[in-house]
Amino acid sequence: MSTFLRLLSLMRREAGWMALAVLLSAAASLSHVGLMAASGWFITAMAVAGAAGAAMNPFTASAAIRAFALTRTGARYGERLVGHDATLRFLARLRPWFFSRLVPLAPAALEEERSGDLLARLRTDIDRLEFAFLRILSPVLAALVVVAVAVAFMAAHDGAIALLLLGMAVVAGAGVPALVYALGSGASRRLAAGTGAYEAALVDHLEGAAELAIYDPAGRHRLLIEAQGDALLADEQRLASLAGAAGSGVGLVAQVAFLGVLLMGAPAVLGGTLGAPDWAMLALAALAVFDALAPLPLAMQALPATLASARRIFALVDRPPPVNEAGAPAPPEGGLVFSGVGLTYPGASGPALVDIDLTLAPGRHVAVVGPSGSGKSSLIALALRFRAPDHGRITFGGVPVETIEADALRRRLGVLQQDDHLFADTLMDNLRVADPDASPARCAAACATAGILGFVEAQPLKFETFVGAHGTSLSGGEARRLAFARTLLKDAPMLMCDEPLEGLDANTAREVMSAVLDVAQGRALLLVTHSLVGLSRMDEIVVLEAGRIIRRGPPEEVLLFLDNPDLIEG
Ligand SMILES: Nc1ncnc2c1ncn2[C@@H]1O[C@H](COP(=O)(O)OP(=O)(O)OP(=O)(O)O)[C@@H](O)[C@H]1O
CATH class of the missing domain: 3.40.50.300 (P-loop containing nucleotide triphosphate hydrolases)
Known part of the structure; x- marks a missing residue:
């Protein structure tokens, strides 16, 4: 956790833009919820009015639908623009910062590091830190806002339905990601550490190609590297399968929540205390809330690798330089x-x-x-x-x-x-x-x-x-x-x-x-x-x-x- 907090503290300069990106992301998801809710309400209200032969004003609801559709698109576009811009600015600052910390360590404090591994830290590990905001922090914060607003909206209509939504949101937004974390954190960590080692081994292999041609005609060294690559691939596949299963899991919970709202609302509709259009509105709104929760399993999957990359970077940055490079100007001459x-x-x-x-x-x-x-x-x-x-x-x-x-x-x-x-x-x-x-x-x-x-x-x-x-x-x-x-x-x-x-x-x-x-x-x-x-x-x-x-x-x-x-x- 302290690694993640340290990473966040490095993002201080971009914090304002990142907060805006989170708000835009929440606005896009809430617009989606609003769009689904208004559409459900409007279609059901039209059907009920048609069946009863009554007249109905279609303009307010269709204006709301159009407004939600527009804000959804606009907010999503803005979120991508602002979020990626802030992240790229952060990465653009991070790479020279890391490099400037690396330079005073060379050569003495870097002697035991392999050049391929240093390159992997400078490139792959730093790239992976973009996940910290885009794939972890932003979706989690936006989902919290969306669930809070949606539950409050449901509670205004029916407390029990609101509780059901909250419970299902906890299952999809915390339970499924926790499971994904438990099942995938090993593979995710191995990928972060293994990528550096693999790249270092590849660079070594290429640099020693002539010696290997002389001493290792059977290609043992190449086979070892291939085995390393295969292990990384197996971990990638495991994570991809987990991500697929987690997506299905969140979808399943969403369907259960949708059916649950319909079942729980049915007696109130029959009893005349809940209108049929509101019933459809609540059920579709509940379904749409899970779109904001869908990225959370992936966020948990990205967390161990992101933390491992951050630790690899901090481990070098925290290494004390072998000599203090700063000091007074040198005397003009002397022995x-x-x-x-x-x-x-x-x-x-x-x-x-x-x-x-x-x-x-x-x-x-x-x-x-x-x-x-x-x-x-x-x-x-x-x-x-x-x-x-x-x-x-x-x-x-x-x-x-x-x-x-x-x-x-x-x-x-x-x-x-x-x-x-x-x-x-x-x-x-x-x-x-x-x-x-x-x-x-x-x-x-x-x-x-x-x-x-x-x-x-x-x-x-x-x-x-x-x-x-x-x-x-x-x-x-x-x-x-x-x-x-x-x-x-x-x-x-x-x-x-x-x-x-x-x-x-x-x-x-x-x-x-x-x-x-x-x-x-x-x-x-x-x-x-x-x-x-x-x-x-x-x-x-x-x-x-x-x-x-x-x-x-x-x-x-x-x-x-x-x-x-x-x-x-x-
Ligand atoms: N980076 C290092 N880490 C650990 N031990 C080292 C390191 N560099 C040198 N040594 C050790 O310090 C001792 C002195 O090494 P140094 O390279 O200064 O010797 P040298 O007289 O220049 O040798 P040569 O003539 O072979 O270059 C050796 O025992 C060597 O193994």
């Missing part, structure tokens, strides 16, 4: 200093970094080397404020980094990450991620420095060449160089390169390292590497092992020690 820094990843058996003291002064070049898993990339994640240290202090220009706006700090850092993401876009668009206004000449210069301009110019479409999803149409070396060119376009005073030579042959590695060192002239450089290439030109080499600094010093001292290949080969 990055780690003092006694430690980091343990959530759920890890031991610390990734212990007691790290490291200074990256302006213009100074520091290399961090060490075996795989020794904590080198974690240092960069801390510098970028993707994570916060468990203890110790990190300062930039003497100011603790947690007090600096994260984006302002990141603008000072040009970073070439180990697995820099390439977007499914053109070479030019990938470069301009670093600077949307970069001129073609600047892009070409950055590519020349990174040693990829020759490749770009050899392509028929040059910079407009499409790189494929994750840069799949580029070789590993080309992708690294393109990412490096992008880093250069950022023109930051501090460079951090995480394994820039990974996957490159010896010649290319030397070329890329020489480009890195040229670009780093006059800037601070933190070089994370397994390779010995370029280390002799560093100011300091820091050797990490199991998260601790085990040696540090100028290259002439440390390189002797690095002769041990076990240390640098991961």
Whole structure:
């Protein structure tokens, strides 16, 4: 319930329009009741007058019928227009709100989420929240208004008939929906959770299509996904059957109410205390009231899935960001200093970094080397404020980094990450991620420095060449160089390169390292590497092992020690 209330509180801005939509919906249903009642009264009155050979004024009743028919159509149209408009406005607000809450969580707090599941939350779950008003709240509130007015109208004619209608309305409007909820809530919840998991599995399957073709020729993975899809389909079918049965149930209760009103009114008609036209009017009005109750079983069916979707969205939104992104502007310049820094990843058996003291002064070049898993990339994640240290202090220009706006700090850092993401876009668009206004000449210069301009110019479409999803149409070396060119376009005073030579042959590695060192002239450089290439030109080499600094010093001292290949080969 608290989830639903929280969802309602998010709809505050649209509340006025939603209230109007509910009133219009109730007006449309009451007009329908009025239309049926007036028609029943008019036809019976005409028949009675005809049988008695008496004259009757047909104009008032036919005017009422026309008026009800017009208000029914107008109110229904208005309800759809206003209700959908309010809901779409709500959804249009919700999606950017959710996205803006998601962004500060990336990358650290979203690492264990599958991208397909995040997409499902952003799309399917948010879409499903439209049910909260259109399929749940609006029909329930409108039905309450319609039943209250109809029962009061009946009570003005006959108290017992009014009670009968109230009883039948409770059966159709509460009993049948409660049954539908009890029988369908499991399937409905499974659908909400399963759709995300299914979409995530599909995305995974497509991304790993090449590996599956190699390792899974029998298609076991595909069969698992198909089984997931079949289970979702079975739940959909169960809900559709339940919806059909519930519709018939409400129809049956309506017929019982109709017959009940006829039977209960018959003695009064025979006794002359109830006119035959009023008798028909009450019976048809009672029948029409159930049209307003018909959507309620579906509302109950939609409730568990809507709540499950809302919970999935709130669960992410409520996750605390790993670092506080807000803060003061960054100092214009300064060094990055780690003092006694430690980091343990959530759920890890031991610390990734212990007691790290490291200074990256302006213009100074520091290399961090060490075996795989020794904590080198974690240092960069801390510098970028993707994570916060468990203890110790990190300062930039003497100011603790947690007090600096994260984006302002990141603008000072040009970073070439180990697995820099390439977007499914053109070479030019990938470069301009670093600077949307970069001129073609600047892009070409950055590519020349990174040693990829020759490749770009050899392509028929040059910079407009499409790189494929994750840069799949580029070789590993080309992708690294393109990412490096992008880093250069950022023109930051501090460079951090995480394994820039990974996957490159010896010649290319030397070329890329020489480009890195040229670009780093006059800037601070933190070089994370397994390779010995370029280390002799560093100011300091820091050797990490199991998260601790085990040696540090100028290259002439440390390189002797690095002769041990076990240390640098991961
Ligand atoms: N997101 C994470 N969650 C949990 N543990 C992590 C995470 N990232 C890294 N680790 C662990 O922290 C330790 C240090 O990892 P890190 O990536 O910093 O090492 P590395 O020296 O850069 O390794 P490599 O040279 O292989 O890239 C490793 O034991 C790793 O398993």
